Amino acid sequence: MKLKKIAMLGMALALSIxxxxxxxxGNKAGGDTQSSVDSSKGVKGVSDSNEKIKIRLLxxxxxxxxxxxxxxxxxxxxxxxxxxxxxxxxxxxxxxxxNNILSTDMASGKMANIYRVQGxxxxxxxxxxxxxxxxxxxxxxxxEWGKSFAPGALSYYSVPGKEGTYAVPMESxxxxxxxxxxxxxxxxxxxxxxxxxxxxxxxxxxxxKGVTPIALGESSNYMGGHLHDQIFYKxxxxxxxxxxxxxxxxxxxxxxxxxxxxxxxxxxxKAFDPNAVGMQDDIxxxxxxxxxxxxxxxxxxxxxxxxxxxxxxxxxxxKLAKFPYxxxxxxxxxxxxxxxxxxxxxxxxxxxxxxxxxxxxxxxTSKEAAKRYAEEAQFIMPIEGVDIDESxxxxxFIESMKLGATSEGIGVDVFDFDELTSxxxxxxxxxxxxxxxxxxxxxxxxxxxxxxxAK
Amino acid sequence: xxxxxxxxxxxxxxLFILPALLLYTIFQLIPIIGGIxxxxxxxDGLAGTKLTFVxxxxxxxxxxxxxxxxxxxxxxxxxxxxxxxxxxxxxxLAVAVNAKLKGYRLFKTIFFVPTVFPMTAIGLMWxxxxxxxxxxxxxxxxxxxxxxxxxxxxxxxxxxxxxVGVNVWAGIGYYMxxxxxxxxxxxxxxxxxASIDGANPVQMFFNVTIPMLKPTLIMCIVMxxxxxxxxxxxxxxMTSGGPNGLTNLPTTLMISEAFKYSHYGVGSAIGIxxxxxxxxxxxxxxxxxxxxxxxx
Numbered sequence: 001m002k003l004k005k006i007a008m009l010g011m012a013l014a015l016s017i018x019x020x021x022x023x024x025x026g027n028k029a030g031g032d033t034q035s036s037v038d039s040s041k042g043v044k045g046v047s048d049s050n051e052k053i054k055i056r057l058l059x060x061x062x063x064x065x066x067x068x069x070x071x072x073x074x075x076x077x078x079x080x081x082x083x084x085x086x087x088x089x090x091x092x093x094x095x096x097x098x099n100n101i102l103s104t105d106m107a108s109g110k111m112a113n114i115y116r117v118q119g120x121x122x123x124x125x126x127x128x129x130x131x132x133x134x135x136x137x138x139x140x141x142x143x144e145w146g147k148s149f150a151p152g153a154l155s156y157y158s159v160p161g162k163e164g165t166y167a168v169p170m171e172s173x174x175x176x177x178x179x180x181x182x183x184x185x186x187x188x189x190x191x192x193x194x195x196x197x198x199x200x201x202x203x204x205x206x207x208x209k210g211v212t213p214i215a216l217g218e219s220s221n222y223m224g225g226h227l228h229d230q231i232f233y234k235x236x237x238x239x240x241x242x243x244x245x246x247x248x249x250x251x252x253x254x255x256x257x258x259x260x261x262x263x264x265x266x267x268x269x270k271a272f273d274p275n276a277v278g279m280q281d282d283i284x285x286x287x288x289x290x291x292x293x294x295x296x297x298x299x300x301x302x303x304x305x306x307x308x309x310x311x312x313x314x315x316x317x318x319k320l321a322k323f324p325y326x327x328x329x330x331x332x333x334x335x336x337x338x339x340x341x342x343x344x345x346x347x348x349x350x351x352x353x354x355x356x357x358x359x360x361x362x363x364x365t366s367k368e369a370a371k372r373y374a375e376e377a378q379f380i381m382p383i384e385g386v387d388i389d390e391s392x393x394x395x396x397f398i399e400s401m402k403l404g405a406t407s408e409g410i411g412v413d414v415f416d417f418d419e420l421t422s423x424x425x426x427x428x429x430x431x432x433x434x435x436x437x438x439x440x441x442x443x444x445x446x447x448x449x450x451x452x453x454a455k
Numbered sequence: 456x457x458x459x460x461x462x463x464x465x466x467x468x469x470l471f472i473l474p475a476l477l478l479y480t481i482f483q484l485i486p487i488i489g490g491i492x493x494x495x496x497x498x499d500g501l502a503g504t505k506l507t508f509v510x511x512x513x514x515x516x517x518x519x520x521x522x523x524x525x526x527x528x529x530x531x532x533x534x535x536x537x538x539x540x541x542x543x544x545x546x547x548l549a550v551a552v553n554a555k556l557k558g559y560r561l562f563k564t565i566f567f568v569p570t571v572f573p574m575t576a577i578g579l580m581w582x583x584x585x586x587x588x589x590x591x592x593x594x595x596x597x598x599x600x601x602x603x604x605x606x607x608x609x610x611x612x613x614x615x616x617x618x619v620g621v622n623v624w625a626g627i628g629y630y631m632x633x634x635x636x637x638x639x640x641x642x643x644x645x646x647x648x649a650s651i652d653g654a655n656p657v658q659m660f661f662n663v664t665i666p667m668l669k670p671t672l673i674m675c676i677v678m679x680x681x682x683x684x685x686x687x688x689x690x691x692x693m694t695s696g697g698p699n700g701l702t703n704l705p706t707t708l709m710i711s712e713a714f715k716y717s718h719y720g721v722g723s724a725i726g727i728x729x730x731x732x733x734x735x736x737x738x739x740x741x742x743x744x745x746x747x748x749x750x751x
Contacts, residue, residue: 109502275587278606422716
């Protein structure tokens with residue numbers, strides 16, 4: 001009987017220990033599942049002085065595109081140069097997955113060495129909590145690298161109310177209207193519409209021809225968001241976005257409501273596929289690439305696909321133009337939406353780890369990297385003085401660079417200048433509601449309510 | 456019942472419970488206590504930043520949020536339609552399967568199959584059916600009913616109802632199996648006695664099967680209420696709560712508030728409200744169950 005009890009006790013203890021061990025090993029198992037460029041195993045804990053230095057990256061560079069291949073090859077080069085370093089690349093192509101990891105990192109305080117945050121105004125709290133490194137001293141210390149960046153792109157990361165520069169720009173370029181020249185010509189549109197009125201006329205002609213005027217997959221609501229950004233900058237200028245951010249302007253102001261009304265006008269003019277609201281971005285893009293839609297508002301990250309004959313059967317026909325301006329607002333003709341994406345560095349790094357992280361960022365944003373990205377992936381980095389072999393890049397790429405250089409005012413997303421994290425979702429969702437019957441006034445009130453409720 | 460006479464025996468039992476208790480504490484109790492704590496503070500989701508005690512402000516803020524009210528309304532719709540359809544349909548299917556007609560095993564498997572798949576897979580599958588260029592609209596167009604082809608998951612009138620419909624479809628098999636188990640333990644003597652008394656199959660169904668299944672049916676309804684309040688994966692896979700929050704449930708809104716908007720306090724408050732709804736549902740249903748048992 002006694003033996004039986006001892007056996008029972010032993011089993012119970014074993015179960016408890018087993019359960020605890022399972023809990024304890026959870027993190028380790030989780031860690032192993034991370035996509036590690038360096039596949040070496042058995043790295044010791046943080047307290048071990050002989051451990052490898054780990055550099056973790058959380059970027060949007062994931063997938064199988066040519067852009068990502070170059071990014072990965074640079075990581076491989078770094079790894080070969082520094083075998084003592086383990087690179088852990090948690091980068092996510094999917095925005096939602098990326099945001100989930102970023103939120104978890106921020107809540108736990110375990111930020112990646114290199115990461116990115118959307119927006120500028122919202123960076124203040126990250127700076128205050130030491131999550132972001134001021135890279136200005138490092139840019140100044142290495143003029144060859146530091147002075148290679150386009151001044152506009154670098155100054156974009158001068159955060160209001162803060163000294164310094166809080167990101168290294170790694171992507172730039174005009175977000176404009178890519179269009180099929182022949183489809184427009186077939187519909188009787190000889191030149192790309194220069195003004196808003198011309199655009200409405202073109203939409204009418206394209207509809208008469210049975211062609212979808214503008215490809216839009218609003219189920220991926222950034223597409224409607226980007227369209228509104230274009231209209232906003234052409235109607236109110238890029239400075240107005242900053243005024244919304246610093247609260248000297250409201251979303252319910254008549255001139256801001258008008259920017260939403262213009263989207264309603266496009267919907268009423270049947271500018272989009274009737275199913276656009278439930279359509280994903282890739283379906284809309286495929287429609288454009290197959291020549292089923294005449295225009296699409298997108299950025300330079302699509303050039304690689306647009307010039308690839310396998311992915312885009314009508315690739316020779318695609319041209320790029322700036323979004324049409326409003327006749328009444330010629331002063332904003334060259335106020336453009338551009339993409340500017342950053343690499344940000346964890347402000348809590350020190351010593352060798354910081355030194356190596358900076359070195360990796362330099363490799364990722366060097367002139368050599370910019371040349372490779374341009375020639376092999378048609379990807380524009382905001383780096384000047386890069387000797388690009390024009391025979392290796394497409395005319396669309398060159399056009400994008402030329403048009404981008406003419407911008408007099410640059411804005412990314414309108415919500416970038418708002419410190420409220422929820423504004424990305426709020427603005428894009430409310431813009432989406434325009435497609436499901438909401439009026440411009442209702443959408444504006446909904447967005448403004450988000451700001452008012454946060455006070 | 457085994458009587459625990461000695462402290463040693465009680466200690467032995469405690470040791471057996473210990474592993475489960477530890478897991479329950481780590482994965483349930485501590486997060487619940489953490490959730491309650493966070494629901495009373497304001498925190499922007501950055502480690503090291505100040506947590507400010509705000510009392511019930513997060514709860515007030517949640518109830519002033521139109522999106523939350525809409526999500527509660529969606530949840531109510533999900534619960535009502537699930538309860539209305541799951542158990543009655545599952546009961547009919549279980550009775551039909553239990554009749555053991557030719558091929559009943561095949562039907563039993565077919566009805567149960569949706570329960571085997573993860574809800575995210577089911578959500579994705581139905582998303583491809585209901586998307587604007589999906590299977591349903593293609594079918595409607597091909598059979599000349601183009602006018603009925605609408606964006607099912609976007610249209611205000613159909614978006615939430617479509618998801619509720621999928622949830623009903625996906626859950627029937629599960630409740631059918633539970634009821635089927637209940638059916639097998641009803642003594643055959645009762646049916647024989649009823650038959651001798653001249654009862655027809657319909658009378659036997661209402662006067663023997665239903666009363667004997669009452670505890671099982673009530674249990675199904677309780678589980679259905681709680682399960683419907685907790686639905687998350689299906690909505691996340693089909694619409695992520697969109698468009699513009701139209702199909703949000705409190706569970707999906709909670710994730711958005713906490714992790715997308717960094718409103719951890721409001722997100723936690725929504726989590727606690729969901730827990731309270733489940734608690735009220737469970738206690739209420741248990742009382743109903745006990746009342747039913749006493750009546751018997």
